[in-house]
Amino acid sequence: MMKKIMLVLLVSIALLNCKKNKATSDCGSKICTEEFVSVMIKFVDNKGAGAEVKDFNVINQRTGKRITANSSVSTSTTKGVFIVVDDQNKPDLSEQGDDLKITGTSVDTQQTKSVVVKVTGGKCACHIGKISGADQVAFD
Template sequence: MRIKDFQKTFFFFLPFLAALSCSDIKNEEPCGEIACTEEFVSLTISIKNAIGEPVQLDSYSAVLSETNKDIASELADFDKDSFGENGIYVIFNDRYVKEFENKSTSLQFRGIKDAQEIVSAKFEVGADCCHVKLISGDRDIVIP
């Protein structure tokens, strides 16, 4: 076979070879080979009154719009009381990475004190391949 014939044959089959080599990649999970850090990420918000003092809520809810599920009790693993004393509340954490991998959802936070809702805030949260992230929403809330 002459070199020109070989080149013609090679370039004719090149797109087919490229397509075959890419077919394996398409079947892999988008996050399959990514190395993640070992840290456990929690998204928190800070609630303070008008003079800058932390607000301790009696209770709160964190409802995911996609599932209409209140995840506040699942976030309680992180000693909800000690966070609340400082006005810091966990709204989402790495427990939800797999469920929200490479997508996002709205989260509605509501805080109750003395049997009244004193705070209501909406957040957009999601996750990449490794950790949760805050897409939108104000982490610092001031109660008048």
């Protein structure tokens, strides 16, 4: 009798876990790579060298919200190179792609430049992906 009770209990727990997992997986089965993707932009001076930039800013044009790439906090970058977004920003982006307005001001010339890049994401995406836009911004 004890074996039957234990068996029923184990089967019940297994069925509850299966239903719970199916309900929480809105994205279906996906096989994703373990790479970590980021989109970068480089600001250069009129000679093509990396430019020192202040007031670097990324705004999602769809939501109006500022985006900060989490990996940019712990990454030592080359002069003028900035991480715009990375895979940790996937939930902030749409599957169709969002226009991200990137702005920076040259420390030397005080000139401000902006460009727009389009990047996909979404909660079910494996990685972000750049669709279009500049890789480099040149100050005069």
